[in-house]
Amino acid sequence: MSRASEPLLSVQGLEKHFPVTKGLLKRQVGAVRAVDGIGFDVVKGETLGLVGESGCGKTTTGRLITRLIEPTGGKIVFDGRDITHMSQGRLRPLRRDMQMIFQDPYSSLNPRHTVGAIVGAPYRIQGIKTEHGVKRAVQEILELVGLNPEHYNRYPHEFSGGQRQRIGIARTLALKPKLIIADEPVSALDVSIQAQVVNLLEDLQSELDLTYVVIAHDLSVVRHISDRVAVMYLGKIVEMADRTDLYGSPMHPYTNALLSAVPIPDVRRRSERERIRLQGDVPSPLNPPPACRFHTRCWKAQEICRKVEPPLTALAPGHQVACHFPENLSGDAPPAPAAGQEKEPGTISPVS
Amino acid sequence: MTFLELKDLRIHFPTDDGLVKSVDGLSFTLERGKTLGIVGESGSGKSVTSLGVLGLHKGGRAKISGEIWLDGEELVGASAEHVRKLRGKKMAMIFQDPLSAMHPYYTVGNQIIEAYRIHHDVSKKVARKHAIDMLARVGIPQPDRRVDSYPHEFSGGMRQRAMIAMALCCDPELLIADEPTTALDVTVQAQILDLMRDLQRDFNAALIIITHDLGVVAELSDDILVMYGGKCIEYGSAEDIFERPEHPYTWGLLGSMPRLDREPTERLLPIKGSPPSLINVPSGCAFHPRCPYAERTAGRSETEVPELLETAGGHRVRCHLPGERRRAIWEKEVMPNLEGTS
Ligand SMILES: Nc1ncnc2c1ncn2[C@@H]1O[C@H](COP(=O)(O)OP(=O)(O)O)[C@@H](O)[C@H]1O
Ligand SMILES: Nc1ncnc2c1ncn2[C@@H]1O[C@H](COP(=O)(O)OP(=O)(O)O)[C@@H](O)[C@H]1O
Ligand code: SF4
Ligand code: SF4
Ligand SMILES: [Mg+2]
Ligand SMILES: [Mg+2]
Secondary structure (H helix, E strand, O other), rough: OOOOEEEEEEEEEEEEEEEEEEEEOOEEEEEEEEEEEEEEEEEEHHHHHEOOOOOHHHHHHHHOOOOOOOOEEEEEEEEEEEEOOHHHHHHHHHHEEEEEEEOOOOOOOOOOOOOHHHHHEEEEEEHHHHOOOOHHHHHHHHHHHOOHHHHOOOHHOOOOOHHHHHHHHHHHOOOOOOOOEOOOOOOOOOOHHHHHHHHHHHHHHHHOOEEEEEEEHHHHHHHHHHOOEEEEEEOOOOOOHHHHHHHOOOOOHHHHHHHOOOOOOOOOOOOEEEOOOOOOOOOOOOOOOOOOOOOOOOOOOOOOHHOOOOOEEEEEOOEEOOOOOOOOOOOOOOOOOOOOOOOOOOOEOOOO | OOOOEEEEEEEEEEEEEEEEEEEEEEEEEEEOOEEEEEEOOOOOHHHHHHHHHHOOOOOOOEEEEEEEOOOOOOOOOOHHHHHHEEOOEEEEEEEOOOHHHOOOOOOOHHHHHHHHHHHHHOOOOHHHHHHHHHHOOOOOOHHHHHHHOOOOOOOOHHHHHHHHHHHHOOOOEEEEEOOOOOOHHHHHHHHHHHHHHHHHHHHEEEEEEEEEOHHHHHHHHHHEEEEEEOOEEEEHHHHHHOOOOOOOOHHHHHHOOOOOOOOOOOOOOOOOOOOOOOOOOOOOOOOHHHOOOHHHHHHHHHOOOOOEEEOOEEEEOOOOOHHHHHHHHHHHHHHHHHHOOO
């Protein structure tokens, strides 16, 4: 991973407010602030993980970056070009370089098309010439993702869930993209198949020099696959750091709560594990809480949290946090994820 | 007397494509106050097992054999009517999707009231009071108001709590939870698992938790049953399964799973291939096409179905490899690769 190089993708102040309308005249009465001013860079060859509870805006972020939906604010620079409002016509050649993998491999594959037609479609749509014909090119890709090239003429329903996800991946690889946005790529798969697909994504990355943004709610998978991780809450990035820092010394209370909620398969230590338990669910992005959006669920919230929005600030090298009272500031010992964590009294409950 | 005992339970479905052997010779016991975790990948027969215990296959096309003993009564041979009476009162179920278990046009309160009054001869008023108490018990805020809400007015986590309240309203002695947290966010999952742990302790119920998530079973279970292709392939205490697992499939599950409590590994260690079809279950050991150790059994893995044999103090394993070989493989070849590197 070359940290010094130019970012392949740079996002600044990105916003998507979905209008909420009422009545026959479709008068706008409000907006769902699905993504509300986020920024990050992704360097060539790196994997950025995007985590957070459902409804936090992860999928919308992916769809904005790939310009499947139009941003309502902010800027997206891809490979040195501002694509924020680029017309679909001018985007077309860039679309090759930027592909998306979806959670449900089945719903994103046309059941009436053969695997050959599905994986070969990008060539036809983009009008790309191949050296030895499309069929040969497709078969090479099938082989690359661990599918039998002889299955070229089979239909999606003839494959298992894991194989279908491989077909989905094969399709995105056809045009040799530079950036892949993977939205929950393994969450519909069985654990043994999840691991196959995670390994495949890692192998393809080093072989084809790919850059990834991986969106997932599974914090263990994200730690495994990512170089850096951004944590989203209600349309905002609340913490972003190297995976070692983020998982080793999480600073935002929300990140701490998320990590503490992950069930750990360590039966000897389960009784001594102390946990932070968040109350309730994520509030609606239609009327997000003012100032720090996490204050309605945060055990550290003070007056200032309800009045002043904490900016995303670098509190350690490469470690950005948006919180007035961060945890694990330098000097504090990083908590072992499974061991007891030092918190204010009343915020932790030992589970017996 | 053992509280719950399954003896060689088989549940097969005749279909146009052939006989689906969803559950194929399952035996286990469970006492009051204890939690059994059943893990396995999709299609391994977990849900069919739980529906079978509750008698919900009765009257369908399923071919059921074997015995299910609940508190001294045998249920496979019992009438559908009798088992229906036990359901709700003696045993209850929590599903992954609460909406499937709740009626959309009745308030949550009315559904609990109905369920309670089936088994208790009390006035509506008393039952309503009980419903409010149950909603409070499962952590629903303002239960005296929420009792009149409809299921769709609840968030996912609150709905799951309401379903737990419904399942517990008649104080069942056996509670089966089938993927109770799979559709929930990790923060809400943690709340629900805490709740189930507390309730089980307070009610002293026998709990079966069914999931594909090894982390979830590890949080709650006393004993764990690993299912593959409709059969139990390993059974033991939670410590047996997580600290000295002896079946290659269990090793495979552990190797597939990235873990937050360890240093990250370079690579995950997946199991090759995918879970079998239950119509054409592979010959011999159903796991043999995916097993890296099959070749070390002199051909038996492909031809002979291994028996589930006790290896030590209640720990049972279905594999042709001799016990010492398995323990040596785990210690020298498998366990070292599961430890993190950096
Ligand atoms: N097309 C849309 N119109 C209105 N609201 C939307 C639309 N798409 C998503 N949302 C809302 O935006 C929020 C973020 O959604 P999403 O990006 O899908 O979150 P995540 O992927 O993190 O679960 C949610 O509240 C969702 O309901
Ligand atoms: N009513 C039915 N008729 C035919 N096959 C069924 C029926 N119910 C379940 N099966 C099959 O039984 C197998 C086990 O299913 P299930 O118990 O739901 O798996 P799990 O819960 O472990 O994912 C699957 O192959 C499934 O297709
Ligand atoms: S700013 Fe305040 S409310 Fe927000 S996360 Fe930090 S401590 Fe909690
Ligand atoms: S019986 Fe053979 S194939 Fe089955 S788990 Fe044991 S070694 Fe592997
Ligand atoms: Mg999403
Ligand atoms: Mg199931």
